[in-house]
Amino acid sequence: MQSQNKYIGDDKFANMLKHYECPTPLEVIKLRFAGAVCSPNLDLRPTDVISSLWPKGKEPRLETKEEAELFFKFFMALWDEMLEKVKLNKVTLPIFKKEDRASLTELCNARFEQVEQGYIEGFWGGWQDLKLPAYIVEMINSLSELASLYQTLASRVAKENNLKNLIDVIRHTDKMVNRSIAFIIENMVLPKIESLNQ
8 A cells, every 4th residue: 555645765854853853863763663563562653653752851842733744744654664664574774885993883883773772662662561472572582682782793893803704793683683573574563464554
């Protein structure tokens, strides 16, 4: 089903986030939306997830009805974009190209946020005690462990002699994250995909 709201693109959306002083990076938002779409918390609403992108009490003040409508329209277009990716089981970490030390440290720290504060936080949707099949809990726990691994890798970049080995480990970890998310979507979300068409 084609979305009524067309996503404005990463550059324009990033500018909008800057305008509203959103502290959550775009790639974290995308994965949080994807995690929320996959969430078994059926009470979770897109507006709750959008609010979670700002610290409590720091949400943007929308001055007019028109501004509020546009604000939510842009966010819902990105939500719909991530919903489509879930339906196609194409939720993946963004590809990285820069391989110098500073970029790799930044990448590993960003990866931690994308997995832990992005997908996992979106998936739990504000709850920690959802009743889930054991194999899904195991997958979410393994995603958390992979997120922690990125933090370890970030601290190793500066003193690593062989950057190629480290890059291989990062790529392998990315692959494991992508596979884990794909497994959750394949086994838990796609069987109930009809309920996502709201």
